[in-house]
Amino acid sequence: MSRSSGWRHKAINVDAMRRLARRKLPRPVFDFADGGAETEWTLRRNEGAFARKALVPRPLNGAAQRDLSTTLFRHRLSMPLMIGPTGLAGLFWPDGELCSARAAAAAGIGYCLSHGSVCTIEELAALRTEPRWMQVFVYRDRGLTREFTDRAAAAGYHALVLTVDNQLLGNRERDLRNGFGIPPRFTPWQLLAMAPQLPWLWRMRNALPRLTMGSYLREGSREELAALAGRLASLLDPSMDWDDVRALREQWKGPLLLKGILHPDEARQATALGVDGLIVSNHGGRQLDGAISSIEALPGIVAAARSARPDLPILIDGGIRRGADLAKALALGATAGLIGRPQLWGLATAGEAGVAHLLEIYRREFDRAMGLLGAARVDELGPDLLAEAPPLG
Numbered sequence: 001m002s003r004s005s006g007w008r009h010k011a012i013n014v015d016a017m018r019r020l021a022r023r024k025l026p027r028p029v030f031d032f033a034d035g036g037a038e039t040e041w042t043l044r045r046n047e048g049a050f051a052r053k054a055l056v057p058r059p060l061n062g063a064a065q066r067d068l069s070t071t072l073f074r075h076r077l078s079m080p081l082m083i084g085p086t087g088l089a090g091l092f093w094p095d096g097e098l099c100s101a102r103a104a105a106a107a108g109i110g111y112c113l114s115h116g117s118v119c120t121i122e123e124l125a126a127l128r129t130e131p132r133w134m135q136v137f138v139y140r141d142r143g144l145t146r147e148f149t150d151r152a153a154a155a156g157y158h159a160l161v162l163t164v165d166n167q168l169l170g171n172r173e174r175d176l177r178n179g180f181g182i183p184p185r186f187t188p189w190q191l192l193a194m195a196p197q198l199p200w201l202w203r204m205r206n207a208l209p210r211l212t213m214g215s216y217l218r219e220g221s222r223e224e225l226a227a228l229a230g231r232l233a234s235l236l237d238p239s240m241d242w243d244d245v246r247a248l249r250e251q252w253k254g255p256l257l258l259k260g261i262l263h264p265d266e267a268r269q270a271t272a273l274g275v276d277g278l279i280v281s282n283h284g285g286r287q288l289d290g291a292i293s294s295i296e297a298l299p300g301i302v303a304a305a306r307s308a309r310p311d312l313p314i315l316i317d318g319g320i321r322r323g324a325d326l327a328k329a330l331a332l333g334a335t336a337g338l339i340g341r342p343q344l345w346g347l348a349t350a351g352e353a354g355v356a357h358l359l360e361i362y363r364r365e366f367d368r369a370m371g372l373l374g375a376a377r378v379d380e381l382g383p384d385l386l387a388e389a390p391p392l393g
């Protein structure tokens, strides 16, 4: 068996890809992606809450032919899934963001670039993959938010995502234990301990020394901006409020989404302000530990937002590890799901090929779940196909 077919053989599902990534990445890097805030209660709950929803199939519907596609802001996606924004994807594989965006485009789905990507806004756009979305924050210096937004518009991004749940950085204790900071700088001892992950270290030998958040760099001021990325926490403004959403709504002419919405009143307010979409998310359990899981929050958001705007796109992320999880989210009213960590596990496993493989797993599983449920189209997934399933014993 060749080396490449070796990993493919093992990577039979998303959790298997996580295990492969754990073996291939140095501990501080794996933990940076895998970990959550504090006791990781919300992180666990994101996945656990999917297990408390049971699917109730209607096989006699006869769904031999299935159309998994869906339309999102005028883009036809081959399935209702996107790759969500994850900072420093280029830490997992050289040019990680570009690899993931290419794999997403080849699979016919969208890609959202993080504010904290290693590549720049413009480098990703140069791939001309579609749809490409850009994620921004509200900074103390509102000029920086406006600048990122202008650059995204100039580079032809199709939607803007304002992440609202990260204005104070979550308390990620695995990173503290591992001494992992942003941008990461490894001590000689840490590098020595990475001997078992030599292939990763070798692959990253050129990328690691210049690893930073590319979009923050200004020409000729490399040092200053590497430090700036390190000071990210002090750049973000916890006093962000609805006026900032209004300002962004005025500036950005394309679809605007808010990411990190968990409270129905916020969904209502966002809709009233003319936001074009919501992403139900708790940042993958990396911010407020104890926060409600995304799938538990979804029905409240759907009810609140769609009473005013019945066709409002509502996306969800957090703990989507199976095609059946995606089916459950759609049955509860989500338009599409996003994945965060799994794409990093795909990258760590085999770069672009790893992400392509991961997306194929999601497609196969989602397709099979639809077929077994008796749903021929994604709009046939509704709450009638779900029941509450309290945990066993």
Ligand SMILES: Cc1cc2nc3c(=O)[nH]c(=O)nc-3n(C[C@H](O)[C@H](O)[C@H](O)COP(=O)(O)O)c2cc1C
Pocket: 032, 033, 034, 046, 084, 085, 086, 087, 088, 114, 115, 116, 135, 163, 259, 281, 282, 283, 284, 285, 286, 317, 318, 319, 320, 338, 339, 340, 341, 342
């Ligand atoms: C390593 C890592 C970096 C992330 N960086 C960002 C970011 O820059 N901006 C953002 O809005 N969300 C970020 N997120 C959150 C993801 O977009 C997403 O909400 C979360 O990972 C979804 O949960 P999942 O990992 O269970 O799929 C990050 C998540 C991870 C794991």
